Amino acid sequence: SQKIEQNSEALNIQEGKTATLTCNYTNYSPAYLQWYRQDPGRGPVFLLLIRENEKEKRKERLKVTFDTTLKQSLFHITASQPADSATYLCALGRKVYGGSQGNLIFGKGTKLSVKP
């Protein structure tokens, strides 16, 4: 069956360091992969999307890589700040023809804590 795993439930780092979160998947060939941020008691908020034919995507202090051979995505936050503390979810999307867009498969998330 399809499986998506995020490397750890929690990650603690010091302010200013680079946070690296991992998302691995099996039995799946996604058309794209997304990362979301979720704060406690709130819905996830979209951060980045990377397609199967892209290796890297950047947005400000965020960087995402996508290796379809390794079936892995890495999510980096450089110069991390306490405000970056949140749970980060990865999600796989498949090619959809007509009808129902979406049907993303989400990982359980990694809770990032950035200490001052």
Add this chain to the structure above:
Amino acid sequence: SQTIHQWPATLVQPVGSPLSLECTVEGTSNPNLYWYRQAAGRGLQLLFYSVGIGQISSEVPQNLSASRPQDRQFILSSKKLLLSDSGFYLCATPRLSSYNEQFFGPGTRLTVL
């Protein structure tokens, strides 16, 4: 701009009681709508999606049901709640500006006792 309203924000219900959660969307017409559940220790799980009025697809068999009586209204229901129905329920729709992006509502925290 797109807005999603969900109510209630929190709910505590006894086992065996009925459930009705409501989601309404503004700023878009004929949207695809989704119900997700996030249970403790588990990932975000897609429960139902709808591509139009009266059209519901179920992703996971369970004691929940969904209905779409109006274009921008999506309702999640149960006749008899189970303890395992506890969780954070999220309604979502694709972002107009980027269709692959899911735009989530504020969620409903359900606790079944």
